[in-house]
Amino acid sequence: MxxxxxxxxxxxxxxxxxxxxxxxxxxxxxNVKRPGCLWYILDRDYEVAIKERSPNCLHVLALDDNGKxxxxxKNLYELSMKKALCLQAVPVLEMRVQLLKEGLLEExxxxxxxxxxxxxxxxxxxxxxxxYIGSLGEDELGGTFFGVELQGxxxxxxxxxxxxxxxxxxxxxxxCGLFVPVSKIKRLSPKDVMQKKVSPSLHKKSRExxxxxxxxxxxxxxxxxLKSGLVLGVKxxxxxxxxxxIATDGDDxxxxxxxxxxxxxxxxxxxxxxxxxDWQNSTAPHEAQLKEQxxxxxxxxxxxxxxxxESDLDVGHMVHIPAYHPKATGVIRWIGxxxxxxxxxxxxxxxxxxxxxxxxxxxxxxxxxxxxxxxxVNLSSCLPDSxxxxxxxxxxxxxxxxxxxxxxxxxxxxxxxxxxxxxKMKGIQGHRNSCYMDCALFSLFSCSSVLDSMLFHPTDxxxxxxxxxxxxxxxxxxxxxxYVDAKSIMKLRKQLTSRGHSLxxxxxxxxxxxxxxxxxxYILGIEPLLKLQLAAQKVQExxxxxxxxxxxxxxxxxxxQQLLEHSFVTGKLKLVEVPSCFIIQMPRFGKKYKMFGxxxxxxxxxxxxxxxxxxxxxxxxxxxATQECEACFKDRKTFSISGLKQYCEICCNRxxxxxxxxxxVPQKLxxxxxFHCRYSEKKPMVPKEKLELFAVLCIETSHYVSFVKYGxxxxxxxxxxxxxDRHGDEDGYNVPTVILCPEVAQYLxxxxxxxxxxxxxxxxxxxxxxxxxxxxxxxxxxxxxLYK
Numbered sequence: 001m002x003x004x005x006x007x008x009x010x011x012x013x014x015x016x017x018x019x020x021x022x023x024x025x026x027x028x029x030x031n032v033k034r035p036g037c038l039w040y041i042l043d044r045d046y047e048v049a050i051k052e053r054s055p056n057c058l059h060v061l062a063l064d065d066n067g068k069x070x071x072x073x074k075n076l077y078e079l080s081m082k083k084a085l086c087l088q089a090v091p092v093l094e095m096r097v098q099l100l101k102e103g104l105l106e107e108x109x110x111x112x113x114x115x116x117x118x119x120x121x122x123x124x125x126x127x128x129x130x131x132y133i134g135s136l137g138e139d140e141l142g143g144t145f146f147g148v149e150l151q152g153x154x155x156x157x158x159x160x161x162x163x164x165x166x167x168x169x170x171x172x173x174x175x176c177g178l179f180v181p182v183s184k185i186k187r188l189s190p191k192d193v194m195q196k197k198v199s200p201s202l203h204k205k206s207r208e209x210x211x212x213x214x215x216x217x218x219x220x221x222x223x224x225x226l227k228s229g230l231v232l233g234v235k236x237x238x239x240x241x242x243x244x245x246i247a248t249d250g251d252d253x254x255x256x257x258x259x260x261x262x263x264x265x266x267x268x269x270x271x272x273x274x275x276x277x278d279w280q281n282s283t284a285p286h287e288a289q290l291k292e293q294x295x296x297x298x299x300x301x302x303x304x305x306x307x308x309x310e311s312d313l314d315v316g317h318m319v320h321i322p323a324y325h326p327k328a329t330g331v332i333r334w335i336g337x338x339x340x341x342x343x344x345x346x347x348x349x350x351x352x353x354x355x356x357x358x359x360x361x362x363x364x365x366x367x368x369x370x371x372x373x374x375x376x377v378n379l380s381s382c383l384p385d386s387x388x389x390x391x392x393x394x395x396x397x398x399x400x401x402x403x404x405x406x407x408x409x410x411x412x413x414x415x416x417x418x419x420x421x422x423x424k425m426k427g428i429q430g431h432r433n434s435c436y437m438d439c440a441l442f443s444l445f446s447c448s449s450v451l452d453s454m455l456f457h458p459t460d461x462x463x464x465x466x467x468x469x470x471x472x473x474x475x476x477x478x479x480x481x482x483y484v485d486a487k488s489i490m491k492l493r494k495q496l497t498s499r500g501h502s503l504x505x506x507x508x509x510x511x512x513x514x515x516x517x518x519x520x521x522y523i524l525g526i527e528p529l530l531k532l533q534l535a536a537q538k539v540q541e542x543x544x545x546x547x548x549x550x551x552x553x554x555x556x557x558x559x560x561q562q563l564l565e566h567s568f569v570t571g572k573l574k575l576v577e578v579p580s581c582f583i584i585q586m587p588r589f590g591k592k593y594k595m596f597g598x599x600x601x602x603x604x605x606x607x608x609x610x611x612x613x614x615x616x617x618x619x620x621x622x623x624x625a626t627q628e629c630e631a632c633f634k635d636r637k638t639f640s641i642s643g644l645k646q647y648c649e650i651c652c653n654r655x656x657x658x659x660x661x662x663x664x665v666p667q668k669l670x671x672x673x674x675f676h677c678r679y680s681e682k683k684p685m686v687p688k689e690k691l692e693l694f695a696v697l698c699i700e701t702s703h704y705v706s707f708v709k710y711g712x713x714x715x716x717x718x719x720x721x722x723x724x725d726r727h728g729d730e731d732g733y734n735v736p737t738v739i740l741c742p743e744v745a746q747y748l749x750x751x752x753x754x755x756x757x758x759x760x761x762x763x764x765x766x767x768x769x770x771x772x773x774x775x776x777x778x779x780x781x782x783x784x785x786l787y788k
Contacts, residue, residue, distance in 0.1 A: 347367045460525070530545055
């Protein structure tokens, strides 16, 4: 594979490559390249070229545009990715070389977020605080920029409030923010900070530490004895770690990391402490030594304690840690033994930014969470979150793991849906091409109960664990807490794979209808959602309906109502009964081709005329219809573009007396006898059967997202993306996000002409996705859902 084919033009940083910069004038063919140009080459090609062939020249690619050049090796200087991206943001090529040769780049790379620096503006150098370091927008190849908040005399000399290209990277006052390359900044020494009056309080984020000066705490010494001491001070180092200075009896002071300290409140009940001085009460010292135990006995004790605690708290449980902070609630992400701690510990991902880590402790990663969301505490200090307390008898074991049963949880609606679902780390977390499943499940269950029968439907013994996972580990947590971890979805995918339905369910992307058909039909065995009749033939059953139709030139921007009517007429189909849930696939094939550029969601779907043996209104007079004409439906020059064409006996004769319609062949409608008898003496009111839209799945460039209707108003829409953001690289995790999108309402009120002329890229918010990328519509009948 050539480098050009391996690295197509992309906004992402190339992986597995070597970055180079030419530091002298280089002549290559007919092109003269000035010093400072940046290049890259696949590391394997670079290694082969240097070690095996030892060439005078290398074929390299420009970091800007992937242009290929032949350059002499002697003029190239190897760079790390971090250096290359910093230099890429510097527009002046000569300045790149200067930064490199004078060692200024190395010094600048030591700058971190919250550091005090000086930044060059149009009006000179001003003190500032670094608030952001990274790329701007989606273009990583644009280079690394420094987002700074100007201080002192620089106030008001900036250009923004921390926002660039409609995206907020940090927050500061208007005209106090700047985004600059590495060539525009220089690090300040501590002496400079004092001279320029840049107070640390201006740039260091204030943080409430779990221990305070003067507090009595405990720690383990080198002999693994639990000691007591008094906190003399708490400080945060440049790498973000927090250290405490602790005084003990005998005038011994210790400087320990925060992770190695145990407060009184976090001690397990009954723990004996070598406490030679009670600092808080100033009473006479007393001694109490921990009994020495062999390593084997300690391990046995801890194993026993873990087993005892397993029935109460486990990974994934919601907890409250009042001893740490009154608002300290979160989810247990890890349980085990920590170095130098003689108790069972828990790693907690907190709900708010009051933690002290990202799941890392002493340079070891135990779990993943956003920065300042993680803490490590004694497991015994964790209490079940009172908001989600469950009874002890609500325990069930699946796959060897005890899971707490939440029971039947109602779907979320209106303000409750906004309160629980809206925000980052909300919805269902995506992992390994799972977006088709994430969005399908979120759409079906977050704000609708129409298919809750799936969760409790009697099923085979072999498939009960799948139903349990779906109900207790996905649907109920989604409705209760607003979040489902990727592990739960992967567990479901593994269970489906183990049943032999597909060996690629844990790795490959599937179509939503394939997954829904599998889970509803083959696994849970629920009754088919749709019963369709083709002409007078046998009734056919299915779970989803795919719209097939010829391209209609007069349907420029169709509604779902129009598409469904055309599809039924073309296929000569009727619904045998009103479905409780009607899942409709749009006329598009694969992930790219779609028949219509835009489709308007029908918030209500009128299926009255699509039902067989159902009373219908005459198009002309509103009386009970007795005949239907397919030819009239296709004659849009005379009749409206929407609605099937049926007539009472009198109106049918009048309509077809016209010479242009005398060749039409109307079909007799079957009127229910009960209806005819009941209304024989007066003009009847024909009942309407309408379904409500509750969710839409969309796809663009092989990635599924969904829109969910969470309330009755047109503005009540929320948008869900299971992989909206990413934290970390390969060892990181996806950040599922739910946002409100009331802007959808303004486009629902537009005329066909306005929508047709509307450019997708100009549509506000995420509305473009709903109108242009619709893949599957989900409708429900709240009336029929009571019986099915």
